[in-house]
Amino acid sequence: MRIRALFTLLTAALMFSFAIADDEKVPVEKLPEAVKKAVKEKFPNATIIEATSEEEKGVVGYEVELKDGAAKMSVSLTAEGKIIEVEKTIVLKDLPKAVLDAVEAKFPKSKLISAEEIVKDKQTSYEIQGKSADEKDFELEVDSKGKIVPDDDDKQEEKQDDKQQG
DSSP: OHHHHHHHHHHHHHHHHHHHOOOEEOOGGGSOHHHHHHHHHHOTTOEEEEEEEEEETTEEEEEEEEEETTEEEEEEEETTOOEEEEEEEEOGGGSOHHHHHHHHHHSTTOEEEEEEEEEETTEEEEEEEEEOTTSOEEEEEEETTSOEEOOHHHHHHHHHHHHHHO
C-alpha cells in the first residue's frame, strides 16, 4: 500500500515539474532563421541577449531578449518569424499623460518604479510597477488612452460574474 502511495506521489510531482517547465532556453545560433531575420529587420542595431522557446497548444513560439543601446526589450515571435508582441523598458518621464493620470486615479500619491511599453496587435499599452501610498507593491497595465486593462484574474472574475448573472 505504501509503495502505491509513494508511486502516486512521485507521478504527481513529475507531472507538476513538466507543467511548470514551459520555457526552454535556446542558444541564439539555434533560433530558426525566420526568427533571427525578423528581429534583425525590425531592430537592426539590437543584440540578442538570450532566447527561449515555449510550446502552447502544440504551437512553438519564441521570446527573444534584446539590447539596443540602453534600451532593453523582449520580442515574442512565431517560429515563422511573425512578431506577436514587443515589450520595451521605458523611462518613466516618457509615459503619456493619460497613462500617468490613470495611475494617479487608481493609486493616488503612489511612487512609480518602472514602466514597459507593450505593442501587440498594433495596440500600445503600458505596464507600470509601483508602490501605493500605503507602501504596497502594484502592477498595472494601462492603454495609451488611459484606460486600465484588466489582467487575466480580472477577466476570469468578469466571466464568473457574467455566468452568475446570465
